[in-house]
Amino acid sequence: MPRSEREVAVVGAGPAGIAAAQQLVREGIDEIVVFEKERVGGLIYQANKIENFPGFIGREGKYMVEEFRKIVSKYGITVRNEEVIGIESIQNSFSLNLDNDIEKASILILATGTQPIKMGFEGEITHPDWRDHSGEKIIIIGGGDAAYDYALRVKRLGGEVMIMRRSAPKALPVLVKRAEEKGVKEIKTEPEKIQKCDEEFYLQTEEGEFRADEVITAIGREPRFPEIFYDFDPQEVEFPTGETEEEKLFVIGSTVLGTYRQASLSWGMGVAAGMKAAENIRHNRKYR
Ligand SMILES: Cc1cc2nc3c(=O)[nH]c(=O)nc-3n(C[C@H](O)[C@H](O)[C@H](O)COP(=O)(O)OP(=O)(O)OC[C@H]3O[C@@H](n4cnc5c(N)ncnc54)[C@H](O)[C@@H]3O)c2cc1C
Numbered sequence: 001m002p003r004s005e006r007e008v009a010v011v012g013a014g015p016a017g018i019a020a021a022q023q024l025v026r027e028g029i030d031e032i033v034v035f036e037k038e039r040v041g042g043l044i045y046q047a048n049k050i051e052n053f054p055g056f057i058g059r060e061g062k063y064m065v066e067e068f069r070k071i072v073s074k075y076g077i078t079v080r081n082e083e084v085i086g087i088e089s090i091q092n093s094f095s096l097n098l099d100n101d102i103e104k105a106s107i108l109i110l111a112t113g114t115q116p117i118k119m120g121f122e123g124e125i126t127h128p129d130w131r132d133h134s135g136e137k138i139i140i141i142g143g144g145d146a147a148y149d150y151a152l153r154v155k156r157l158g159g160e161v162m163i164m165r166r167s168a169p170k171a172l173p174v175l176v177k178r179a180e181e182k183g184v185k186e187i188k189t190e191p192e193k194i195q196k197c198d199e200e201f202y203l204q205t206e207e208g209e210f211r212a213d214e215v216i217t218a219i220g221r222e223p224r225f226p227e228i229f230y231d232f233d234p235q236e237v238e239f240p241t242g243e244t245e246e247e248k249l250f251v252i253g254s255t256v257l258g259t260y261r262q263a264s265l266s267w268g269m270g271v272a273a274g275m276k277a278a279e280n281i282r283h284n285r286k287y288r
Helices: 015-026 042-046 061-074 145-156 173-181 263-286
Strands: 006-011 032-035 086-090 093-097 102-110 114-116 137-141 160-165 185-188 193-197 200-205 208-212 214-217 221-223 249-251
Touching: 006 015, 006 093, 006 263, 015 032, 015 042, 015 061, 015 263, 032 102, 042 061, 042 145, 102 263, 137 145, 137 208, 145 160, 145 173, 160 208, 200 214, 249 263
Parallel strands: 006 032, 006 102, 102 249, 137 160, 137 214, 160 185
Antiparallel strands: 086 093, 093 102, 114 221, 193 200, 200 208
């Protein structure tokens, strides 16, 4: 049975979703719920070193995540640790399908971020663990910011790292320079075949065969949505509020930021969506 309808449901507790929820509470709207299928904080948890967000310069992403948890607690935000599987629009409200439940809300803010594009080999992982990597040989496939950020993290945590990229690095020059200084090896080639054998990986390339204890792929990310009732074009989403052509549906954060996927922009869109959603709610209350 659906519970009574919430004023706002937010899907995703990364920077965009947390900012939206916090702003709503600040605006006096507290009938809200946030759904998060993994952990509060989103993708920034993976950052080795944040350099473009005041208050967190030079710090690991987990410190920003800690701050998000404090916000959740201080502002009394309800976070349900559940995945939203599908969304329908019924009679002027949204119906969110969960594993064993349905939740209804009159305004919906989607802040579901991105998911990694996978190569699809056995044992593939898409980000390193935050653990000691001493004695491990790790190959990271990719040439963008994430590949270099992961390489610097694994190196710092004791691993021997090699970046395998098929073209020139696409990462920020500062990351490429730092990787070079820290002794991260790089090779310009791509694997033709990756085989997992007794917990070891063998990568066949034009430059020969390479062995690794772990192979991490960082070859790009794509927007992630729960199954949603209508197709929309991310280009048509209003910036910064995330308003869409579907009344009362907002889509915010890295899902719609294209090449500008940064925590600060996700946070900013979250604040704007929270302000706009609160304005809609106040308007509707006045004319009810
Ligand atoms: C290695 C690395 C380093 C980075 N470094 C920086 C940096 O230094 N500075 C910077 O600004 N940015 C950095 N970023 C980018 C930053 O992490 C993202 O731009 C930011 O996290 C995007 O925020 P978001 O809220 O839009 O999405 P996300 O952080 O991806 O959050 C989306 C959340 O939605 C949840 N979710 C998705 N689908 C569902 C569902 N159906 N039901 C329930 N929950 C769902 C996910 O579990 C996730 O927690 C880095 C990223 C990486 C990978």
